Amino acid sequence: MKILPTSGNINYSSVKKIPFVFLLLFAPQVHAEELEKLRINRAIESGLRIVQKGAENYPNNRECFSCHHQTLPMLAMREASQAGISIDEELMQEQIHFIRDYFEDRVESVTEGKSVGGRSLTAGYLLWSFELGGVKKDQFTDAFVSYLLHHQKKEGNWDVQTNRPPSEESKIHTSYFAINYMNYYARGESIEKKVKEATEKSRSWILGSKPYSQEDFNGKLKALIALDAPAQEIKKARQDLLQRQQEDGGWAQLPEMESDAYATGQTLYTLITSIGSSERDAEFVKAIKRARSYLISTQKDDGSWFVKSRSKPIQKFFDNGDPHGKDQFISISATSWATAALAKYFSTKVP
Template sequence: MKKLLLLLPLFFVLATHAEEETPSKVRRAIEGGLRIVQKGAENYPNNRDCFSCHHQTLPMLAMHDASEAGISIDESLMKDQVQFIRDLFEDRLDSITAGKSLGGRSLTAGYLLWSFELGGMTKDNFSDAFVSYILHQQKEEGNWDVQTNRPPSEESKIHTSYLAIYYMDHFVRGADLEKKVKAAIAKARPWIVTSKTHSQEDFNGKYKALIALDAPAQEIKAARHELLKRQREDGGWSQLPEMESDAYATGQTLHALVDGTPVSERDPAFRMAINRARSYLLRTQKKDGSWFVKSRSKPIQKFFDNGDPHGKDQFISIAATSWATAALAKSGITKIP
């Protein structure tokens, strides 16, 4: 009897990790995450009149990917987010075009253009201004820098540079601007290829940047292998090597892997890694639909309560909930065979 009791904890751990994934369970998880991020995004303009990646871009990503997976979203909220952002910057386009007047600098510009892509916005004078801004902000070494250090979202020069490269290329128009963007991307290429990675944000950013740069297949595969190699036994990824797995790092990495890996290159080991990551996210979701991640960023602004779960950890947690929701939707309602 004593031996049986000693074995029980191990049995329950294995049973929990092997819990069967079903389409209905995945759908409920995505819908639960959506409730959190849509409410957070809707509340945010009532509390702040500034742009944020955690309450605009990333909730929009979750909504976009959920919609692509066939799950109903608040379509009017997507339009409202784009309009809110346009209203914030409409009277500053001249100074932004000149490379001035933008808190958060290149990272803000990249996330903002990402929001426009998610919201279905076409190229116009607004996107021209932010493409020009990013051009002004490129460093002599070829990269784009972060203005403040608020991890995990605001600490990686590599991820910031990926956003700059991808969204300049996506939104550029006009022969003169196209010529400048092409030169900037060519200048960024060697910096990306030789950049040293440490955080998971670095690894994910480098993988996506190599794809955006149309790097040789072997370089992209090597970067993908680095992501897969860093997966933990629990199926998740951590923000830093010394940290535990969490939904922010796991959701972001799962999303990058699924988005960046052609179906023809998804071998059994890849599919197993994806399913283990999905299982991790399903296990760690809270009953209210959110995922909890503890903040490690030193506050530079006075805290305000947006009404989201997890108190003073609500900003990183809503970012994590957005990434987790988007990743589950991106990888499909049905488990990858």
């Protein structure tokens, strides 16, 4: 069973305030590789400012746990930190405290499989948030592991409660979250045994699943890795992702849609974390470089990425102060994925 965790000579801190146009004027004096690293670094820092501000504002507007304003910004923050970029560490821990406070009086009922809006996907995102924040196993994480055990379907998968695409539409991705984070946070002989049984029960469903959306395809690759599936199955799932790359270097949420930063950021992140550096062939490296270029070229001047929402409103809209008006929730998710993917690209030193 595998649990997914999720250079150069330029001093980035000393040059980040220099106008990029000025640097371009002196491009002949700067090695092309170093200039590209600088572009990526600036894109990460710009995206990070957007997602940290969004995460900071969110508790002023809502009291409930949020994947788009908490988990995904936390992912971007962690990956930026691992890429050597300074983040707001206090804000990272504030997200954990917020989540604990929201569920603190429901731990007992959560353990019984109750009291979680959004059900299995929410539970999975919550445990992922805790992993991102470095939270150790405790009674709180026990409750959400038990919750997921309660909600596994007889076929072996986990369902989504509502249809709010792209993040809330994929049984495959939801099942990945359950499999991965139950195993990450399971403790005690009895629970560990139940988690192992649930994991094995999910295996045939995952192997036989038929992805349609990009969220499905990404979820299947991650689930296969988490299940330590046969190498040929993992290779096929990775190849399926590569074959879905568009001419512009991005990926689309659905086959009939155009590329966007949400699907591209998530897919680039999934691909980079799915394979060791020694296994990356020329085709793989070319694909992720094209995706990197797509993200850098589509970033807005304020540091965000814009994606138009295709989700029908379920809750009343509120303005969190993020860019892009009524499309701000999908856009901050996209900005988080894009920032995380570029940071992972940067820290893994793709050739």
